[in-house]
Amino acid sequence: MQKTTLGHLVAAALAATLISAPALAADTIKLGVAGPHTGDLAPYGLPSKDAAEMVVAEINAKGGINGKKVELMVGDDQCKPELATNVATKLVSEGVNIVIGHVCSGATKAALGIYKGAKIIAISPSATNPPLTKAGEYPNFYRTIAPDDDQAMLAAAFATDKLNAKKVAVLHDKGDYGKGFADFAKEAIEKGGKAKVVMYEGIQPGAMDYSAVIQKLNKEKADVLIFGGYHPEASKLLSQMNKKKIKVAFIGPDGIKGDGFLKIAGKDAEGVYATGPMDVSKYPLNGKVRDAYKAKYGKEPGTFFDQAYAATVAALNAVKVAGGTDYDALGKALKSSEVETTVGKIKFNAKGDAEGVGFAVYQVKNGAFAEVK
């Protein structure tokens, strides 16, 4: 008897959702925002949520898109893949139309399969793992940040084309980040065929002395050293190279492009090259939005705020251009309609990476990083 009651209830509930879902969908555009909003990595996810809220509030204040208001649906995945699948399932079951997120590459990958099955587009502000777009496995995935390997390819191209290097040494700190950068750079140089990789090695992070590796660098007569890793090791390498009067152009990733490096390396930093995200503060929308954020929250916007703002603007622009939330029409709109965002004027390429966002090469001049033109 009880069983039957339960059965009735379930049936009734199902019927209710079936009826209400299309009805609601007609009223609003459901925009999901997923990422870490609690836990260790929350500082990487909360700025995206703020950004989406700002865009949505502004658009709704102007009357919405094509007469429909935008409704925000927030999902917290704590950057954990197992939670990300839950969040994705929940968003899909609640009838989400388009998702901004997720934030971490691992969580994004886990959620993408679910969105793909439901034919829902996800635009990440921060998942930089290269295969997410490049493998072509997820046609529903887009991102407003450049993938990791772009940075390494830029470093490699800069070494061979601008610095005219013939012999390149590649070192890394054996960590995921540093080794990933070094591997991509090595591959790019070998593929390019303009220079030879004469040395490819890991160094011991935290070691007190790197003289052996520096002597080897000298023996191999490398013109350029590409280093994958963070600023403490980079500055140790540089100071010991300078002590031994070994002059080799040094290129590092965005892990050294910051004040921490300038502070520790001091005068050894002079002339060092580093790749880093392009300067986006020159775009007019960027300054306006950041000022609005500061006025509202009383602090500087956090990590990936610009990218998330751009992703939300691009997503809603696509809805407007496509005249609805049809999967194929949205995809076409994202790839064809250029839109003014906080990271510049962007549209997406066939793989889903935003065109026009990416990295630039900087050089330390008089104690500060300056973009190399």
Next chain:
Amino acid sequence: MDFEYLFELLCGGVVKGSIYALIALGYTMVYGIIQLINFAHGEIYMVGAFVALIITGILTLSGYSDSGLSVLVLAAVIAVIYAAAYGYTLEKIAYRPLRNAPRLSPLISAIGASIFLMNYVQLVQTPDFLPFPELVPEFEFMEPLSRFVSSVDMVILVVTALTMVALTVLIKYTKIGKAMRATQQDMVMARLVGINVDRVISATFIIGSVLAAIAGVLIASRTGQINSAIGFMAGIKAFTAAVLGGIGNIPGAVLGAMVLGIAETFGAGYISSAYEDVFAFGLLVLILILRPAGLLGKAVKQKV
């Protein structure tokens, strides 16, 4: 065979060895007297470097600057005093109450002290890396050799050699040294003949901490950066060097450190620096299999 490269690597290895030796000397001395592996030695080394950084900061702020050695000497002296106080207090709080406990207890207490000090400095100072000034000036007469051995390297080599000789003399020929050796051989018997064992052990810790602080100041001014975690790796490498040479043996620590430094440098130079630690610890395993007491260690029969 590229002899120039070989010579460069050899110099690099000797310099690296002398860095390890400078830390290992204090390590091995404390072990030699009270058979305690003082895991907090690396942290005293780190504290010494931090104190020196703070002192040079104050000196610079108060407008005192000198390109010569006076800043180095002043910073080192104050770092040494601080470190000695730390060593004395550490022994009193963490090890003395466990004097008669099973041997494992002070060892665990030492690990605890090490973690405590590391986190303490991280909290009251900063977890970030800080730049450390080059306190050792560039000597002009070292200029032609700078490719092989820099001025700081030379100072470290000389200080290591002097420390080794001074410690040996101290332990072999002075009154306190005699008391140390007596304490090491038999604590109860030493007490019976009128040696104040607690004082001797305190003195041992103070000397060990002084050496750690000197090492901290010199090595930090060579690497040019410090943070609260540098003591850990330094401690591990110094410990390895001490065991390699025969722990408790003063010249053994220097020999062990040299072997370790040269093995790492040659391994990195001729094979790959990615495996630097593999060479270091592989060598340790090999030597301990062939000579369980270390290179210069004496095999001591366990009294049962």
